[in-house]
Amino acid sequence: MTSPRQTPQVPPPPPQSAPATLARLPEYAAAAYGDREALADGEVRWSFARLAEEVAAAARAAIAHGIRPGDRVAVWAPNSRQWITAALGAVGAGAALVPVNTRYKPAEAADVIRRSGARVLFTERGFLGGDYARDLHASGEDLGALASTVLLRGGAGAESWEAYLRAGESVPEAERAGRAARIRPGDVADVLYTSGTTGRSKGVPYTHGQTLRLYASWADLVTLRPGDRYLLVNPFFHTFGYKAGVLACLLRGVTMLPEARYDADRILRRMADERVTCLMGPPTVFHGLIRHPDRPAHDLSALRLAGTGAASVPASLVEEIRTALGAPEVFTAYGLTESGGVVSVCPTDADAPTLARTVGLPLPGTEVRIAGPLGAVLPAGEPGEVQVRGYHVTAGYVDDPAATAEAILPGGWLRTGDIGVLDGRGYLSITDRLKDMYVVGGFNAYPAEVENVLLTHPAVADAAVVGAPDERLGEVGVAYLVTTAPVTAGELTAWTRERLANFKVPRRFTVLEELPRNAGGKLLKAPLRRAARGESA
Structure with missing residues (x-):
């Protein structure tokens, strides 16, 4: 059993100069938070300074592996410290990250890998009894430009994570730093794939600058702060896990506690042992914990912040999170991949009916309007299609001009395909979907x-x-x-x-x-x- 960690009463402020790119984010966190605990994964515990060193080593390995600026690098693996260091290392070397859903079958994963143009795949063996690498290459699917596979866990020989890192030892640190310095805020940092009602996934490119501005704003709105201890249950292939998880933690000095999969027994134990202060996930995560027969035997008193969304949230669940789990601050949110994962956040101090009925106010710098069937903007209280505009809305899909023209209207307005209503306060409610999703x-x-x-x-x-x-x-x-x-x-x-x-x-x-x-x-x-x-x- 690990010893409890205490949340500092008065956390220090972050440094004045925020990073301009994700390539500089780990060193920013190291300078801001130093020896404070950044990550706990099994028996491994890293400070923010150590995490920055590990990411730098992974970036040098990426350079040694032939990863060039602008290359696409895919990660098909569950949450782990290796996922974090491999992804941030590749991005720090100038690549664009392509996360792949761990629940995908080989044909589904191959489709994303092929159409993204990924040259390198990070994956692993042994997760839930499966072997991603073996099954993918045995499937006979066209993998496009994929040239090599690195096994984050369960590998041996030239394909292993250890061998990958060793190769990077020959790359001078000055070369890595120079590569990072040449990355610009407008460069693509990642491509996340989403699907439409046709079932064909679409790639959404997102820049370094968009990501950092959006998740700094999001972290402030949900009250994430230095010293928090965040149990990362949401999968890293999703914006909720990677950006509202890993990246937000680095921005705000929050300890990352990655979980490979949702297991209520294990999560209850870890929440108590690690004095978890933040838990975010879909309603099913909270239902499972609240109704777990052993919940009263675990000390969850450190929990202060809970976030949920992605489905309807009854007011009764909000009340149960506050009473049964003891989290006084609860928020709901709304977003989609095309908006970087976030559009609006309902404040943590809102009453349960407001949290259940609405998804809150648009983020600063975000505009939301409700449009009728013919495109006319509707007044408050009238239901119609939710349309969004802002710095974080994608300019279009990768290699899909037809889908881009359908989704992005003149003036940069994104058609979400969701039906919603704005009330007199500007709070947004999602009432239905134009799409069948x-x-x-x-x-x-x-x-x-x-x-x-x-x-x-x-x-x-x-x-x-x-x-x-x-x-x-x-x-x-x-x-x-x-x-x-x-x-x-x-x-x-x-x-x-x-x-x-x-x-x-x-x-x-x-x-x-x-x-x-x-x-x-x-x-x-x-x-x-x-x-x-x-x-x-």
């Missing part, structure tokens, strides 16, 4: 992708998938099918699970004589959503 335990699921897989089953003639509320996961998929032969729910579950990440697999299957369509043959999902929710027609 639904959110399962914090992960976006896209019906078209699931439908396409179901339609490859020999017994399925037609398919429609919708989201339905779920107390634990927020939403789950429900499939409605027209079949040509008998097929069981178990067979359909196995079929989709073999081809898709588990969170995308529908939880219920219903066979109909025909799917509802209008006179023009367009599928009508509204009645299916009502049926999935148990509502009358």
